[in-house]
Amino acid sequence: GAGVSQSPSNKVTEKGKDVELRCDPISGHTALYWYRQSLGQGLEFLIYFQGNSAPDKSGLPSDRFSAERTGGSVSTLTIQRTQQEDSAVYLCASSLEGASGVYEQYFGPGTRLTVT
């Protein structure tokens, strides 16, 4: 079946502009995750959703970052007033929560965000 998809694959924006990044998880996956991968660094956990709710938003770097998920499916990560330090690859992953205690995440290809 189809994997996790993300759009756009690349986004170049000017400092101060808002951007929206989209994630389409694997159908039926109830958990959805957002990560940020900066150059030369590991993945930084941002937020995860169980269904449409986000129990833990503590990973969001600042109040300029927000995320929502609707219909238990598509999720949007919004960055307001982008800064150059926001430049990174934003990865989305989904998992079939609670299936036999397996918490394998399936990752999308990522959105490369460049703030100029």
Next chain:
Amino acid sequence: AQSVTQLGSHVSVSEGALVLLRCNYSSSVPPYLFWYVQYPNQGLQLLLKYTTGATLVKGINGFEAEFKKSETSFHLTKPSAHMSDAAEYFCAVSEEYNFNKFYFGSGTKLNVKP
């Protein structure tokens, strides 16, 4: 909060040699543990995982990892490296009481020399 340490951002081995990539975590509570691999220009994919049971877990492509609670480690090994193993490897650990929150190490790039 958990922390994950991967010793060595770059590891280079000869083809046919042993691969050892190190991962240590901070929690005293046994978490769920994962190794992911990212091949050049590809997304992350799961290599292997430990949740419960046998502490030696086998993954794809001949890799295996052993969970050692006393050492809070989950090192990844492969007896004989292949050129196709060249990739970046990430260790990931779940939070102690929140198995839906994960912490990733900073990654280790494996180079395999002919």
